[in-house]
Amino acid sequence: MTNPSKLSLPAPAKINLLLHITGKEPNGYHQLQTLYQFLDLHDQLDFQLNNQAKFNLSPQLEGVTIENNLVMRAVNLLKPFRSNKNLGIDIYLHKNLPMGGGLGAGSSDAATTLLALNQLWQLGLNLSQLAELGLKLGADVPIFIYGQTAWAEGIGEKLSPATAKEAMYLLIFPGCHCDTGKLFSHPDLPRATPLINPSNTSQYLGENDFEALVRQLYPAVEATFAWLLKENQQPFLTGSGASVYCKVNNQEQANALLNKLPSNFVGFKPQAWVTKSCNKSLAHVKLIADKGSLFNFA
Numbered sequence: 141m142t143n144p145s146k147l148s149l150p151a152p153a154k155i156n157l158l159l160h161i162t163g164k165e166p167n168g169y170h171q172l173q174t175l176y177q178f179l180d181l182h183d184q185l186d187f188q189l190n191n192q193a194k195f196n197l198s199p200q201l202e203g204v205t206i207e208n209n210l211v212m213r214a215v216n217l218l219k220p221f222r223s224n225k226n227l228g229i230d231i232y233l234h235k236n237l238p239m240g241g242g243l244g245a246g247s248s249d250a251a252t253t254l255l256a257l258n259q260l261w262q263l264g265l266n267l268s269q270l271a272e273l274g275l276k277l278g279a280d281v282p283i284f285i286y287g288q289t290a291w292a293e294g295i296g297e298k299l300s301p302a303t304a305k306e307a308m309y310l311l312i313f314p315g316c317h318c319d320t321g322k323l324f325s326h327p328d329l330p331r332a333t334p335l336i337n338p339s340n341t342s343q344y345l346g347e348n349d350f351e352a353l354v355r356q357l358y359p360a361v362e363a364t365f366a367w368l369l370k371e372n373q374q375p376f377l378t379g380s381g382a383s384v385y386c387k388v389n390n391q392e393q394a395n396a397l398l399n400k401l402p403s404n405f406v407g408f409k410p411q412a413w414v415t416k417s418c419n420k421s422l423a424h425v426k427l428i429a430d431k432g433s434l435f436n437f438a
Contacts, residue, residue, distance in 0.1 A: 145189045147260055147430075150182035150422040151252040153243035153415075154283065155311075155378040155385055157304055158341060160333040161349045169295045170324055170331065175341055176280075177289045177304050181311065181415040182422055183249055184234040185211070187256045194228040195219075201235065210250035210277055217273050218254065221263045229257060238411060240317030242379025244284065250277050251284030252423050259427070271299075287424035291338040300338065306417050309385045310373075310394050312401070314360035315408030318381035328353050346376045354381040363405035371397060388414070 156174050163171040197212050206212055211231060231253070237245035254270045257263070265273075267285055274281030279296035291302045323329060330349045354377060355362040361377070364384045368375040373386040388394040394414040401412050 144260065144430075147187045147256050148184065149187070149252045149256050149426055150184055151237075151245070151248040151284070152182040152418070152422045153179040153237050153245065153248065153311075154280070155179060155243070155309075155383075155417065156348060158344045158346065159348045159350065159379070160336065160344070161329065161331050162333050162335055164331050165295070171294060172292070172296060173333075173336060173338075174292050174296065175289070175302060175304060175338075175345075176283050176292060177306075178287075178418045178421050179243075179309075179311070179415045180418055180422060181237065181243075181413050183237050183245060183252075185249065185252050185256065186232040186234070187253075187260055188230040189260055190228040190230055191226050192228055193226050194230070196228075196230045198232055201233075201239070204239075210246045211253045213277055214250040214253040214274070215257065217276065218257045218261065218263065221265065222261050224261075227261055229260065238313045238317075238383070240319075241313045241383040242318065242377070242381045243313075243383055244280050244379065247274075247278045247281045248284045248423075250274060251281050254281075254285060255423060255427060284421065284423070287421035289419040291341075293338075302338070303419055304417070306419060308388050308390070308394065308414065308416050310388050310397050311383060311385045311413045311415050312364050312368075313383045313411045314358075314364045314405045315410050316358050316360040316382050318354055318358060318361075320380045323350060323353060323357075323380050326353055326357075328356075346374070348377045350380045351377045358382060360405040360408040360410075363402075364410065367402060367405070371400065373397070 154176050159174040161170050161172050237243050258265050271282035271285040274285050283290050289302050289304050291300045361382050365375045375384045375386050
């Protein structure tokens with residue numbers, strides 16, 4: 141097919157079906173084991189080529205300069221690979237996912253940018269090369285590059301393809317933002333959870349070593365847990381917070397919970413979505429539909 145001049149791709153959220161912190165390296169990075177799965181909830185990015193070597197991103201997110209936005213940082217990583225130095229890009233980011241919500245939103249936006257520009261600029265990089273570049277932006281960027289449910293170890297960069305049961309969830313962002321750096325440096329964070337075999341994850345699903353600390357430090361998260369428990373739902377934290385999810389059986393049950401959702405949790409206004417988990421990233425589904433094929437996981 142003729143290479144397009146524009147492309148629109150989703151940048152899906154992820155959840156951690158389990159998250160264990162198993163150690164700390166001398167350089168300060170934490171070792172972990174986690175199972176990632178994607179959601180059909182997503183940001184959307186529109187890409188339009190230009191031939192003036194201009195690189196534009198809009199709109200500017202509150203509290204984030206254009207230069208520090210992971211989308212623009214992803215653009216800068218790929219600039220040197222262009223054979224035609226006149227090629228630029230105009231990007232519009234339709235932001236739907238909350239920042240600081242434990243959903244990997246910024247990392248997903250960056251990964252979708254790398255995937256899109258690899259195609260639009262005809263760079264010919266494979267997924268492993270893109271993932272290596274993406275790791276410079278964040279430990280969980282590669283999972284979005286590879287685009288399928290994965291088991292992660294190390295600092296999150298050692299990935300193995302996996303599958304997990306797809307399900308429907310009620311996802312709640314309590315409205316507060318969790319400071320991942322503060323949490324990782326906190327003395328009460330567990331750092332010695334025993335390693336588990338990735339083939340035996342079922343009995344550990346829902347465990348998250350950040351949960352107790354996040355619930356202690358962020359009253360809005362604790363209030364979200366308390367409300368879901370009162371509604372006879374089992375809540376789980378994703379990532380380092382603040383988003384909380386619970387499994388629902390059907391849309392009717394989800395809607396009933398949405399209708400009861402408090403207007404605020406200790407002064408914070410929550411957002412909530414009914415979403416389904418996916419073993420394949422919607423960005424990859426769209427690329428495969430457009431191109432007919434995509435690189436293998438390895």
